[in-house]
Amino acid sequence: MQTDELTYQERIREHQLKIKQVFREMGKVVVGQQYMVNRLLIGLFTNGHILLEGVPGLAKTLTINTLAKVLHLDFQRIQFTPDLLPSDLVGTMIYNQSSSAFEVKKGPIFANLVLADEVNRSPAKVQSALLEAMQEKQVTIGEKTYRLDLPFLVLATQNPVEHEGTYPLPEAQVDRFMMKVYVDYLSKADELEVMRRMSNLSYTSTVNTILTKQDIFDIRNEINQVQISETLERYIIELVFATRKPADYDLTDFAQYLQFGVSPRASIALNLAAKAVAFFDERDYVLPEDIKEIASDVLSHRVILNYEAEADNVKTKDFVEAVLRKVPIS
Structure with a gap:
């Protein structure tokens, strides 16, 4: 064993x-x-x-x-x-x-x-x-x-x-x-x-094959085994809910601009992506920093702001960054 x-x-x-x-x-x-x-x-x-x-x-x-x-x-x-x-x-x-x-x-x-x-x-x-x-x-x-x-x-x-x-x-x-x-x-x-x-017309570069399809499937299984604590799972849920009800998280400045928050797919994707970040960093457990590192890429395109936000030049990325600042890890 x-x-x-x-x-x-x-x-x-x-x-x-x-x-x-x-x-x-x-x-x-x-x-x-x-x-x-x-x-x-x-x-x-x-x-x-x-x-x-x-x-x-x-x-x-x-x-x-x-x-x-x-x-x-x-x-x-x-x-x-x-x-x-x-x-x-x-x-x-x-x-x-x-x-x-x-x-x-x-x-x-x-x-x-x-x-x-x-x-x-x-x-x-x-x-x-x-x-x-x-x-x-x-x-x-x-x-x-x-x-x-x-x-x-x-x-x-x-x-x-x-x-x-x-x-x-x-x-x-x-x-x-x-x-x-x-x-x-x-x-x-x-x-x-x-x-x-690119200005050197004779420049050429070849790459070697590193991973096989089986390696990719194996890595997927290994990332799936990365541990995430219940505290961090709840932190992900709080981040997701903060995009839906910003006023409940002291984000009233953004509440007027929000049309729709992120879908349930966001919490799943954030969990998986954070595990991958930890795996790339050679850890078998997720840290809060892993979630924060990937959150903007996972959440920003799922937030839908209204026309008032466009008029005031408010971006979804600004909203997500504010969510990360306001939502505590408890």
């Missing part, structure tokens, strides 16, 4: 070291986006989809493509456009003249990592097809349902500076994303390194 326990702990340690290797391999290609890589891995290891928002040119697509290579996962990029059809996403039935029968032609959604580039440019029917894949891990073609290969993760991007020709994502779909990650500009030193690399 002791030997089995030792072996299990050794496996955990091995996986934690491999995660550090993943960051190093990503650094060979992607400069200065460790935060984004961290959040993508948390989503992958907790079975949660990620919405990335940032201006063009911040290596969002490059990061996801490189991550797929490092993890040896099937990768597909789908450019969302206003004329995209659901069949362009999930596939369709085609007629085979030689067999005189209809056959299924699967779409690009049948991959492990799916990059939905500029996801807010597609109409409602495409969003509905994507929603089924995200939530149910399956798609419907004709009258038959097909399970998607696991692990399955949607990494969607949207551009915050362009609104022409875009369709606002439905609240129900936004809620399906475990986290919304804001990708910021690089530091001066990092941008200098990017410029030097």
Whole structure:
């Protein structure tokens, strides 16, 4: 029994070291986006989809493509456009003249990592097809349902500076994303390194495969075993309820701006994400700091503010930060 326990702990340690290797391999290609890589891995290891928002040119697509290579996962990029059809996403039935029968032609959604580039440019029917894949891990073609290969993760991007020709994502779909990650500009030193690399036309970089699919499933199980105390579980619930009834938590300044607080999915996602943060930090228990570190990414996109907030330039991130300051750990 002791030997089995030792072996299990050794496996955990091995996986934690491999995660550090993943960051190093990503650094060979992607400069200065460790935060984004961290959040993508948390989503992958907790079975949660990620919405990335940032201006063009911040290596969002490059990061996801490189991550797929490092993890040896099937990768597909789908450019969302206003004329995209659901069949362009999930596939369709085609007629085979030689067999005189209809056959299924699967779409690009049948991959492990799916990059939905500029996801807010597609109409409602495409969003509905994507929603089924995200939530149910399956798609419907004709009258038959097909399970998607696991692990399955949607990494969607949207551009915050362009609104022409875009369709606002439905609240129900936004809620399906475990986290919304804001990708910021690089530091001066990092941008200098990017410029030097990309200005050298002969520069090439290859990455090694670090994790297998089985490793990913094993890491998911290990993160699930990370302990979180009842006190911190209640703290998560208090944070969630503070977004729904801010006046009860001495947040009256924000109460006038709130339309809807976060859904129950937020408490589940916050619990899982905090466990992943602890696991990455090589601990088997969650600290309050783990919850606070990830809270903004998990909660901000689920809070819906009214038009008065927009007029007063009040952001959901400001609201969540105020919640973290006011809600005590008891």
